[in-house]
Amino acid sequence: MVIVTKSNFIEQSNDFLAHLPTAAFVAVDEEMTGITLPSSNSRRSSKDEPPHLQYQDLKKVPETYSIIQLGISLFHYTGNRLETVDTGSSMERQAQPADRSSTSAPGNSSTDNSTQPQSNQNSAPSNVEHGGADWTVRRYNFFSFPGKDSDRSVVLNPGAVAFLHQHNISFDKWTKEGIPFQQRSKANETLEHYLKKQLAADAEKKDTQQQPTVEEASRRKLHLRRPEDVDFFSRTMAGLRGWLDSPVPPPDLEQEGGPAEGACYMLPECNSFLRRALYESIQQEYPSLILEKAPNSYRICVWRLSDEEKERRELRLKKEAWEKLIVEQVGLYRIFYALSQAARGFALDRDTPLLAATIDDVDWDKELSLYRGPKHRKIPIVVHNGFMDLCFLLSHFVAPQLPDSLSKCKEVIRWFFPVVYDTKILALEYSPVHYNDNTRLGALFQRVKSQIEGRVDVLRVGPDNSLQTHDDGGSASSASAGQAPAEEEHFADYDAYMTGVCFLGICQSILRTADPSNSSTQSSGVVARPNVGTLVHLLAPVYDPQVRKYFGRNILYQMSIYNLDLEDSERDPLCRGMRSETTFRVSSIDPSITTRDIVNCVSGLYDKGGRPINFEIIWVDDTTFMVAATYRVRRSENNNDEANDEAILQEHGELIQYALKRRFDSSTVISLEEHLQNSELGVETGATDNTLSSLAKRLLGWIGIGSENISSAAEPLAKKRRLGSN
Numbered sequence: 001m002v003i004v005t006k007s008n009f010i011e012q013s014n015d016f017l018a019h020l021p022t023a024a025f026v027a028v029d030e031e032m033t034g035i036t037l038p039s040s041n042s043r044r045s046s047k048d049e050p051p052h053l054q055y056q057d058l059k060k061v062p063e064t065y066s067i068i069q070l071g072i073s074l075f076h077y078t079g080n081r082l083e084t085v086d087t088g089s090s091m092e093r094q095a096q097p098a099d100r101s102s103t104s105a106p107g108n109s110s111t112d113n114s115t116q117p118q119s120n121q122n123s124a125p126s127n128v129e130h131g132g133a134d135w136t137v138r139r140y141n142f143f144s145f146p147g148k149d150s151d152r153s154v155v156l157n158p159g160a161v162a163f164l165h166q167h168n169i170s171f172d173k174w175t176k177e178g179i180p181f182q183q184r185s186k187a188n189e190t191l192e193h194y195l196k197k198q199l200a201a202d203a204e205k206k207d208t209q210q211q212p213t214v215e216e217a218s219r220r221k222l223h224l225r226r227p228e229d230v231d232f233f234s235r236t237m238a239g240l241r242g243w244l245d246s247p248v249p250p251p252d253l254e255q256e257g258g259p260a261e262g263a264c265y266m267l268p269e270c271n272s273f274l275r276r277a278l279y280e281s282i283q284q285e286y287p288s289l290i291l292e293k294a295p296n297s298y299r300i301c302v303w304r305l306s307d308e309e310k311e312r313r314e315l316r317l318k319k320e321a322w323e324k325l326i327v328e329q330v331g332l333y334r335i336f337y338a339l340s341q342a343a344r345g346f347a348l349d350r351d352t353p354l355l356a357a358t359i360d361d362v363d364w365d366k367e368l369s370l371y372r373g374p375k376h377r378k379i380p381i382v383v384h385n386g387f388m389d390l391c392f393l394l395s396h397f398v399a400p401q402l403p404d405s406l407s408k409c410k411e412v413i414r415w416f417f418p419v420v421y422d423t424k425i426l427a428l429e430y431s432p433v434h435y436n437d438n439t440r441l442g443a444l445f446q447r448v449k450s451q452i453e454g455r456v457d458v459l460r461v462g463p464d465n466s467l468q469t470h471d472d473g474g475s476a477s478s479a480s481a482g483q484a485p486a487e488e489e490h491f492a493d494y495d496a497y498m499t500g501v502c503f504l505g506i507c508q509s510i511l512r513t514a515d516p517s518n519s520s521t522q523s524s525g526v527v528a529r530p531n532v533g534t535l536v537h538l539l540a541p542v543y544d545p546q547v548r549k550y551f552g553r554n555i556l557y558q559m560s561i562y563n564l565d566l567e568d569s570e571r572d573p574l575c576r577g578m579r580s581e582t583t584f585r586v587s588s589i590d591p592s593i594t595t596r597d598i599v600n601c602v603s604g605l606y607d608k609g610g611r612p613i614n615f616e617i618i619w620v621d622d623t624t625f626m627v628a629a630t631y632r633v634r635r636s637e638n639n640n641d642e643a644n645d646e647a648i649l650q651e652h653g654e655l656i657q658y659a660l661k662r663r664f665d666s667s668t669v670i671s672l673e674e675h676l677q678n679s680e681l682g683v684e685t686g687a688t689d690n691t692l693s694s695l696a697k698r699l700l701g702w703i704g705i706g707s708e709n710i711s712s713a714a715e716p717l718a719k720k721r722r723l724g725s726n
Contacts, residue, residue, distance in 0.1 A: 002493075004142045005177035009327050013334055014357045016072070016140055017350065020342050020379075023074040024135075024532045025421075027382040027500035028339075030389050031164060031492045034065035034157025047620050048585065048672065051562050051572045055406040062388060062395040063402060066154050068164065068174050070142040070332065071492025072339070075500045077533035079134030133457040134533060137500065141493035144332050144396075145178025152400065167490040181332035184398050190329050191354055198318070199364065222277045233277060236267055240282070240302065248304065261313045262305035269299050322359040330354065336397040340416045345378040377531075378542055380419040384441045384499040387556045387564055390417065407569035414554070414566050418542055423502040424557040429576065430550065431506045432513040445498040448505035456501060507535055510550055561618055561626070576616065576630055580673035582653025583628035584660055587668045591622045601663040602627060605655050613652050626672060627660060629653040 004012045020026070037060055146152045164171075182190060224230045243265045267278060278300060279291060290303040290310070305313060326334060338348055338355060348355055351363040383389050390413050395402055398416070403409045413420070427439045433451075438444070449456075511534065532538045537547045547553050554566040555573070561583075562572045574580060598617050605613035611631075618626045629652040631645070653671075660669050670678075 002140055003173075004140055004179070005173065006179055006327050007177065009142075009179050009331070010323060012140060013326075015138070016074070016335065017338055017348060017355060017357070019074055019076070019138055020338055021348060021376065022076060022531060023342075023379055024077050024535060024538060025075050025380045025382050025500065025503065026339065026342070027073040027075065027496040027503065028386070028389060029071045029384065029492045029495035029499055030067050030392055031069040031071075031169060031490065031495075032065050032067055032160065032392060033155060034160045035061060035388060036157065036159070037061060037064065038157075047560060047618055048626060048675070049560070050676065051558055051560065051564055052406040054558075054560065055409065058388070059391065059402040059409070062391040063400065064155050065157065065160075065392075066146065066152065067144045067392055067396055068169065068178075069492035070144055070335070071494070071496040072140045072142070072335070073493060073496040073500050074138040074140075075504070076136050076138075077134065077528070077531055077535075078136050079528060079533055133455040135456045135504065137456060137458045137497055139458060139493040139497050141491060142332055142335060143174050143178040144181060145174055147180030147182075147328065147331065150180065150182075152396075164490070169491075179331045180328060181336075181396060182330050183396070183400065184333070187330045187333040187337075187354075190325070194321070194325050194353060195364075198321070202364075222273075222280060224274075224277060229274060229277075232268075232270065232274060233281075236270075236278060237281065240265065240267070243302075244286070244304065261316070262303050262309040265302045265304070266294060267300040267302065269297065271298070275300060319359045322353065322362075325353065333397055336393060339381075342376075342379045343381055343417045343419065345376050345418075347375045377539060378419050380421055380538055381417045382421045382423065382499055382503045383556075384422065384444075384495070384502065385424045385557045385559075386420070386422055387558060390420070390556075406564075410564070410566050410569050420554050420556065420566060421503060421551065422556045423499055423506065425552045425555050425563060426503070426506045426510075428557070429555075429563075430552050431509055433506075433509050441495060441498055441502070444502050448502045451509060452501065452505045456504070458497070504535070507537070507551065561628075574628070574672075576628075577649075578616065578628040578630060579649065579653070580676065581671050582649055582656070583626055583672040584653070584657050584669055585620070585624065585626050585672050585675045586660055586664050587620075587624040589623050589625070589664055589667045593625075595619075597663075598625060598627065602656055602659050605659060607648065607651050607655065609648070611648065613655055615656060627656055628672075629656055 002008075002012055037057070146154060161171075224233055248263055270278075275298070282289060282291060282302065290305060290313070292301050292303070293299075294301045303313075334354055341348055349366075350356055351361055351366060353362050356362045391402060391409070394409075394412060394416075398412065403412060423441075423444070424439050427444055433447075528534055529536055529539060537544075537551055540547045548555075548567070556564040556566065557575075558564050558572075561574055561578065563575050565572050574583065595617055602613065602615050607613065614630045616628045616630050618628070620626065629649055631649045631652050657669065657671070
């Protein structure tokens with residue numbers, strides 16, 4: 001891990017920019033000052049409310065809070081071997097293009113309309129010895145804090161602060177050394193102003209090389225009239241002339257920072273009017289001298305330099321101005337811009353002021369607005385439960401206010417990051433391995449990392465800036481002095497690393513089991529491809545339906561019964577393979593009904609093929625719940641099988657609906673699809689009379705008079721989300 005602050009931002013961001021174009025994928029995670037609004041400032045949304053209605057409350061979070069750490073992990077395929085799953089032995093295999101005549105794994109289509117990487121990108125990203133590891137990871141932990149001229153307020157959520165303190169996040173480092181950032185429009189304005197200023201300075205340098213005319217030398221804009229001002233001016237100019245007539249002392253070649261830049265004479269302190277008069281007179285009489293305001297004072301510093309010293313000074317000032325631009329002004333926007341360019345398939349222009357490694361690499365004559373078009377494949381962004389992470393990136397680097405609608409927000413995310421994978425979605429919806437609903441990042445990482453084929457080495461920067469490697473397969477060494485422990489969960493870079501490892505492991509599991517009859521879909525049999533290894537779906541065209549079908553491309557997790565679909569701006573699917581037409585909403589029930597009652601109602605059901613009915617129970621409130629059929633559709637290549645799966649799911653939904661209507665005959669039972677249609681039309685579902693009747697029954701139950709179905713005080717209500725199967 002490398003903790004990146006203002007002091008090492010240029011060095012580490014250059015390393016990031018150098019290795020970003022060759023990454024197979026990029027994992028991103030963030031630590032924020034808050035992820036939830038106070039209850040007084042937010043509305044409690046219903047669990048069956050679609051995402052576009054919840055969005056108005058969700059968007060306030062990234063608009064209010066700030067990023068503390070931006071963690072990025074670059075995953076590079078460096079393998080020259082593949083692990084064989086059946087024997088556990090390894091065999092050497094040269095990375096070469098796949099045989100397109102053979103049967104392809106999901107995503108390894110025979111027509112790839114994404115541009116292939118150039119030859120210099122097909123090699124390992126560095127000359128470091130990786131010890132036979134298939135993957136190497138570079139981890140960066142960027143501390144972010146708004147600059148002094150930023151309009152963004154820093155709001156701290158007490159719960160988030162306590163959580164981050166518990167995990168040893170340094171707030172002192174964050175506030176003192178955090179890297180500033182600018183939003184897109186401001187950064188472009190800053191870069192344009194910087195470029196114009198530098199070009200103007202170069203033009204002025206050419207003009208000042210000409211000697212002034214007699215008329216120009218005798219012209220003075222200010223005339224001193226007060227005797228004391230005239231006397232001060234005369235004494236100051238006499239002192240300057242005496243200094244100019246004296247011999248120049250030899251330069252101090254041993255001083256820190258390099259040779260001295262000539263001799264300096266400090267004029268006496270004076271007001272701004274006299275300083276202006278002195279500026280004009282000295283510039284006209286001695287154009288070869290350099291004048292500048294002395295730091296932290298009201299004095300003028302006069303420099304007498306040789307031609308060599310002038311050139312050295314100009315280079316230093318030019319370098320300092322560029323470093324100030326990168327570190328103090330645009331800051332982390334440099335990282336966001338490069339990440340977005342790589343995600344969109346554009347080459348990084350390393351000769352522009354924003355992305356150049358040094359000031360010497362800038363091409364000042366380059367046309368910045370020249371459109372070159374995508375040259376490389378679109379590098380995927382991998383997140384874990386990452387919708388809010390993406391929204392925070394937009395609110396910090398694009399615009400302080402997110403788009404007004406969810407559909408517009410999706411379009412903006414897709415514009416900057418066309419290909420996104422969410423490991424929480426992969427684990428819940430697409431992985432053949434069952435994780436017992438524990439898809440928290442840390443727990444998922446512990447399960448997945450033991451399943452990865454081939455070791456993952458983490459590259460670190462040593463004390464002498466040399467690269468060091470270690471295998472993080474469970475016995476990673478501790479971080480170097482002054483840095484956080486490498487295994488520190490909830491440090492943004494380590495969470496990003498865990499996210500990437502989970503992505504590797506789950507993708508390999510999917511490839512092994514996508515179609516058991518086809519050996520080419522097993523990751524041990526997929527021919528390794530340059531840059532991506534066995535994750536051949538990362539080379540597929542962006543709109544390949546097979547990649548979406550098997551790996552959930554551009555589907556994000558949301559903490560509700562819905563997922564977010566970035567490729568559909570209008571609709572979002574239900575999670576866990578549920579369908580709105582086979583999910584049933586039961587309202588106006590007796591509040592004493594418990595989850596156990598519902599389980600008893602829909603348990604023991606089988607379809608005509610003898611298959612058990614699987615279901616999920618979701619409570620909306622005390623008098624409303626939903627039951628969804630959750631038959632998992634087999635993701636096979638056979639379209640007939642898929643159509644049959646849909647018919648089975650429909651049959652299971654009809655059986656659940658029939659059982660619910662029999663048990664809750666006095667309540668309203670409709671499909672979620674019908675409920676959503678009614679909501680759009682403003683039609684209320686459920687009868688008010690039934691609700692009042694249920695409340696009355698509950699009141700009677702509390703005083704000991706009521707139905708036998710009312711639960712006793714000894715049996716607490718168990719209204720939780722519940723997965724069920726027969």
